[in-house]
Amino acid sequence: MDLRDSPAEAEFRTRLRAWIAANNPGLPVSSTDDEYWARQAEWHTALYDAGFFGLSWPSRFGGHDLPSVFDVILDDELAVAGAPPRPSLGYLVQGIARHASQSIQERFLPGLISGRERWCQGFSEPDAGSDLAALRTTATRDGDEFVINGHKIWTSYSDVADWCFLLARTDPSVAKHKGLSAFAVPMRQPGIEQRPLRMINGITTEFGQVLFDGARVPAENMIGEPGEGWRVAMTIVSHEREPGELGYVARYAKMVKDLEQTVRADPGAFGSEQREAVAWAYVQAEMLRLHVCRRLSERLERVDHGPGGSIDKLLMTWVEQAVGAAALAVAGPRAVIDTNDVGLKIYLYSRAQSVMGGTSQIQKNIIATRILGLPAA
């Protein structure tokens, strides 16, 4: 192993650092403020236009064909500067690149990567959470189109999305995993109703509910083959569970840095339990940084679409919740005196990490049966 920068990596780092210093938008932490989500699109296109996003993706889709470890440098530098993390959409890129036809890839990947077209992911439903394959939204063929009817929930960024990566039932006559197909559905059309969802920490612009009532999608927008939807969804969720794909290292590093600054500014005001909580959050965040570095190094050989994402998801969850616990500890009584306290908001949001993208219990089922080889329950 050698974790030093190669000359090319060092040059990239220097260039990136200078750019971030001049262009850091200084957004609040993503989990605490609607302002973050309101200005996230702007950050995405700025990062992309400067040549610092989509580093390892093919240049024909707007990427840079760089080795996977360049994303480690990007996360490092964003973290050092306390800048917002890179946009979390690599899992959609993986899903489209692995399953979609050449023409779909050419149509959609450039806009997804550049941020010119915004996407949301329509998988979960009120009665299909952990049991995703039980979903009931239907896509029914009607000439050259499919007609969509159903109710999606916990749909991140649905209110600003141009496109929805939708999973729907196209064949109700076969077993539940086999009757699903995936689509790129245009969001700006009649037949789609948006209902915002307020998180327990009060933010309203991250999650939404989407009601499809006769919405239409061209048949050519199917991603993968008819009935391939479950496999497409599994590719996507396995990568949605990877902090290396999400760029969350920089997110946690920024939160820990803020907590450390708070304590350092007045060390006498914080007791040993508060100090230990912050130090442990630092250890956890460092663990994730180094773990992502190892994972993205493994990608120098090949991209793994397997169950390993479940391991990374649990590790990431423990980091987020250690940071959340530290934020609550540092806030002290303020967390209950003021409902707008940032520490309170970070803490409350951290409880979602063990649910979103597949609960911790589902991850443990996957690890036990598919990695450790234990018999299915």
Place this chain on the structure above:
Amino acid sequence: MDARDTPEQAELRRTARQLARELGPRTVADLDDRKRSQRLAEAVRDAGWLELRHDAGDGAPLASGVEAAIIADALGEAVADVAFAGPVLAADLARRAGARPGDGAGVAFAPDLIDAAVVFGPATTTPIHAIDCATGSPTQAYILVPEGAGYRLACVQVDAASDGADLTRMLRSLPAGAPVVAVPDQSRLLTRADLDSWATLGLALTSADLIGLMRGVLELSVAYAKDRRQYGVAIGSFQAVQHLLAEAHCLIEGAFSVALHASWAVDDRAPDEARAAGRVAKAYCARAARTVCETAVQVHGGMGNTWECIVHVYLRRALLSSRWFGDDGEQLRQLERTRLGAPHGPA
């Protein structure tokens, strides 16, 4: 930037794991098999592994912290009852002092087991503890003697017995009054910075040992959960058991990532940064190892609580490796000191 093993490191990992599995104890009764443990000790010596941190001729060690950690990991995985980290750390200390290797077979530690023991006169005045010296015959452990602004190496005599909780590595407690023997021909005094760097290697090697222990004991536990039947089915089919084992597997993956980094930082990062990397690794690995070993005892049920079941051999060894050079609590306190400032106003 590439966190993967080089081809040579991957080969060393394979060789070390194979040797440790072949010659390490499979059962608690095997620990009394002197012929086996002798063969293991000879194999480790013949492989040249105890010389990794000897002087390459230019003051630098023959091999990096990464290679030393790869072997520590492999030996931990098999709870191999052979001295490794002890003699390697002793040789590293001798190299830093410009002394010939071999006068000390290990290092004596202060009662907290965090720092090397320091002696001020012709004999020790407090209890000290020699850790992981080769057993089987009397030997010597290094101790530090203050001189000027630094330290000189000396030795204390250690007999072949062991008092420690770890059944696979020797820990000999020496009461006050142990006579101190001079070590000849040291070309330089050890500075505080030397000792900090040396302790960084200690953090990396104890972290690597914990990684190996966790991996070894989890493998046993998964095999047991597949084999052991209750209610007519393997206990590994119950989600309650599956989730314990899955959580342990994740902890090991995260711990491995930090421990690898710490072993690389020993020789490739500035001393302060390397020490911090070692502290992060040790804090994470010590907490993880405690959970993973306790999970292993739990999954083995009643059997796991008997002396004959080898699981407690892993747990006991993990307790020593956690404490040696400071446990998670100690590392967190040190990280707090450097990152958050002194608790009661700036020092």
